[in-house]
Amino acid sequence: MTTLGFLVIWVAVQTAPIVDVVYPRIAPGDTIPYINKVDSNFVFGSVQPAGSRLWINGIEARLNSNGSFLVFQPVDWVGKRYSLVATAGLDTTLHEVRFTTKPLPTPAGASSPTGEFPRMIELSGQPLRTDPRGTYFIFPTAGTRALASGYSAGYYRLDLTTGRSAWVEGRTIRTDLAKALPPDPVAIWKIEVEKESNGVSLFIPVDRKLLVRLADDSDGDRILIELFGAVSHIDKVSYPPGTEFIEEVTWAQTGDACIEIDVRLAGQLWGYSGRWEEKGYRLKFRSSPAVGRRLEGLRIAVDPGHGGQQDGAIGPTRLKEKSANLVCAKVLVERLEKSGATVLLTLDHDSALGLPERTALAEQFNADLFVSLHHNALPDGVNPFGDFGTGTYFYRPQSRELALAVQREVVRELGLYDEGIYYNDLAVVRPTAQPAILLETAYLMLPDQEMLIGREDYPDRLARAVEKGITSFVHERLIHRGR
């Protein structure tokens, strides 16, 4: 071989561009990526070396300085493929990505039930929905029994009281109960307000578990308890000394078998937890924490989203959400501790942890606040060249002000598009024990935001902003309460 021939081969080996398509993404256990049947979709990934060019299905894609790319194109549902051509100098790489349609979800378990209605069933703690595809609105305790009056598409209908029903997924319940007659509504005789070590509680003596719906209002000084399967014989409410936080308890029979108990509070609600005890239902109110000039005295749970097998979102250069979340969470913990807070990191290394376990850890830790850190992605079919940036999620009215304060500071610090806050039924922000938020700081799939997230100073900037938000929320709330 001549020297020149050798050189040509050497150059070719050196410069043939490397194309890495991150999305469409092959899920673990699959051999082909599945995408939803949408007209247009995004494709993202990266090409090396710097200075390459890229065409996807014949359309040139913009490459960023780090080689990342993101396009939004019509999906070729005939060929079911993306053809990528990358060039670097005289060298060309052809790369093909095949994909297929996401199969429709198989209907949730359970063939039609045998036996008659109404029938007694036992709930597992799975939330109840407004209809088989509806929103969760009642969060029962495992072991609660209820009367099912019908069945549809894998779901049992429970009659709560006249004209009101709830639905529960058939495969989550027990139906093999010994023949039990429908219970009459249970009589409620009295309500007891009691002093607790760190707050007050309301106790309703009942001899079996009932379905309970709790609703706190956004002023945060009132909570409504709906008890289903109960009839009021209430003629006594006791208010011993030291329980002044509960100002007044009133009740109304709002259906054949439903009592609504209205609890008015002397101050703003910080958190509460309802649970069944052997002799009745107890709703414990948590008093506001005593916080120093900065965050001394405050207990905060910091929760990095995903981990282990769950990568979460992924960026064009393969930065994983779980890694970004964990790095940011650790820096946030350090910062909050320096300000005097006592902090729990729900997950301190890259491993799997379920959502109920995360909130249970926070409750065991007696956390005053819960903050979950995430980085976002878009679902198939959404044009990513829109307004996407920072968003904060909450579920309970008591968490709304915290979401607003943290959102404001993170937007101010990072300067990304302000999506505002979202009410959203997410498992980690659903608990009632403390104000809880989930922060979607930025979109990993957007090349410029992935670059921002990967910068060395990013975790500290984010941590500083979250800390500022928490501090202003806590101090405003405590001043509002007049300490």
Ligand SMILES: [Zn+2]
């Ligand atoms: Zn996430």
